[in-house]
Amino acid sequence: MDQSIQVTRPSMPEFTEYIEEIKDLWDSRWLTNNGKKHRQLENKLAEYLGAPFVTLFANGHSALECAIEVFDLAGEVITTPFTFASTTHAIVRNGLEPVFCDINPDDYTIDTEKIEKLISDKTSAIIPVHVYGNICNVYEIERIAGKYNLKVIYDSAHAFGVTVNGVGVANFGDISMFSFHATKVFNTIEGGALTYRNENLAKKINALKNFGITGQDSVEYIGYNAKMNEFQAAMGICNLRHVQEQIQKRKAVVERYRERLNGIRGITIPTEPQKGITSNYAYFPVVFDGYKYSRDEVVYRLRQQNIYARKYFYPLTSSFQCYKGRFDDKTTPTAKYIAEKILVLPLYADLDLKDVDRICDIILK
Numbered sequence: 001m002d003q004s005i006q007v008t009r010p011s012m013p014e015f016t017e018y019i020e021e022i023k024d025l026w027d028s029r030w031l032t033n034n035g036k037k038h039r040q041l042e043n044k045l046a047e048y049l050g051a052p053f054v055t056l057f058a059n060g061h062s063a064l065e066c067a068i069e070v071f072d073l074a075g076e077v078i079t080t081p082f083t084f085a086s087t088t089h090a091i092v093r094n095g096l097e098p099v100f101c102d103i104n105p106d107d108y109t110i111d112t113e114k115i116e117k118l119i120s121d122k123t124s125a126i127i128p129v130h131v132y133g134n135i136c137n138v139y140e141i142e143r144i145a146g147k148y149n150l151k152v153i154y155d156s157a158h159a160f161g162v163t164v165n166g167v168g169v170a171n172f173g174d175i176s177m178f179s180f181h182a183t184k185v186f187n188t189i190e191g192g193a194l195t196y197r198n199e200n201l202a203k204k205i206n207a208l209k210n211f212g213i214t215g216q217d218s219v220e221y222i223g224y225n226a227k228m229n230e231f232q233a234a235m236g237i238c239n240l241r242h243v244q245e246q247i248q249k250r251k252a253v254v255e256r257y258r259e260r261l262n263g264i265r266g267i268t269i270p271t272e273p274q275k276g277i278t279s280n281y282a283y284f285p286v287v288f289d290g291y292k293y294s295r296d297e298v299v300y301r302l303r304q305q306n307i308y309a310r311k312y313f314y315p316l317t318s319s320f321q322c323y324k325g326r327f328d329d330k331t332t333p334t335a336k337y338i339a340e341k342i343l344v345l346p347l348y349a350d351l352d353l354k355d356v357d358r359i360c361d362i363i364l365k
């Protein structure tokens with residue numbers, strides 16, 4: 001058996017539970033295109049996320065591209081480079097220009113004090129990221145967006161189920177994107193969703209992910225194909241039954257990391273969520289700054305023991321090879337600094353606390 005510890009490990013239902021869930025697909029032969037499982041999962045997620053409208057997608061990235069496309073945005077979009085490739089790529093692939101704002105040094109979300117200086121007459125939207133499940137300053141972003149008449153699309157890929165003062169995080173901004181990729185807190189193998197409050201968006205969003213088809217004989221949009229299939233939806237239905245329990249198990253892992261790594265000079269562990277904000281315990285990022293080992297040394301020491309932590313997010317998206325010469329990472333010094341020093345430690349529901357201790361021992365030795 002493989003004894004390695006990866007940074008994450010997908011949650012799965014019992015084999016028999018999944019088999020039971022997909023059984024009727026052999027009778028219905030309805031495998032995709034808004035099937036029964038799909039509709040069921042959409043409803044259950046609307047309830048779980050406290051979101052008025054939910055549209056499922058084949059993956060989070062295609063959902064994000066759709067969210068941008070739906071508003072026919074033009075010009076510039078303010079975003080952060082301390083994120084997964086998806087956020088920046090979605091902006092660029094829609095023919096828009098990302099304008100990179102720096103991040104807060106403590107929660108790594110967009111520094112809202114720096115947003116207004118970046119707004120020009122070409123700015124059409126803000127696409128902030130709830131990094132590691134840390135929630136952006138949503139009220140301040142709402143204020144700025146209102147003042148300058150900008151759309152707000154949240155990359156909520158990390159923020160599944162988080163609530164702010166009792167309100168699901170899906171309720172902020174014009175649209176939020178969630179990812180249900182295998183590695184996320186909740187998964188549908190691959191998958192994603194958009195959530196939104198404006199019912200008028202539903203028609204175009206649902207059409208875009210299905211070739212722009214709006215009726216038997218009508219195609220109103222130049223759409224693409226990003227539909228979630230019934231097997232994915234069935235996995236989601238099963239995983240959603242257990243997600244609360246999975247989050248509780250993640251919490252135990254996070255608490256053990258906190259206990260072991262708290263108060264060590266040169267190691268910064270995540271701050272507790274602000275008052276009124278819940279946590280989904282999605283990630284445990286640690287910053288090594290002035291510690292006896294550098295971040296890269298810690299990566300190497302863990303790897304020697306077959307433990308795979310992840311330099312997440314490094315490099316900044318603005319430093320990707322594919323964007324060579326286009327952006328300057330010196331405009332976001334905090335993001336650049338953090339990206340050099342941060343490491344995401346292994347975290348998943350089934351991670352044994354003994355393994356957490358072993359990981360901490362290697363880091364601390």
Ligand SMILES: *Cc1c(COP(=O)(O)O)cnc(C)c1O
Pocket residue numbers: 059060061062083084086087129155157158179180181190191192
């Ligand atoms: C996972 C992720 C995405 C993309 O989601 P997929 O479902 O993998 O397409 C986008 N943004 C962030 C921050 C992510 O972590």
